[in-house]
Amino acid sequence: MNPFASRKVKKTLQKLTKADQELEEAYQRWMKAIQKLKEARQELEKARQEQEELKEEENGQNEAGSSKVG
Secondary structure, three states, X not given: OOHHHHHHHHHXXXXXXXXXXXXXXXXXXXXXXXXXXXXXXXXXXXXXXXXXXXXXXXXHHHHHHHHHHO
C-alpha cells in the first residue's frame, strides 16, 4: 500500500473511531433520559393513585355526612 493511502486509511479510521465514541456517548445519554422518564412516569402514576384514593375518601366522608343530615 502506498504511504498516501495508508495515511488516508489511518485518518478515516480515526474519524470513524471518534464518531463511534460520540454515538456511544449519545446512546448512554438517551438511555439515562429514558430511565428518568420511566421513573417520572412511575411517580406520576403513584401520585394519580394517591389522588384517586383521597377523592374516594372524601366522597365516602361526604356521603356519610350527608346521610346523617338527612
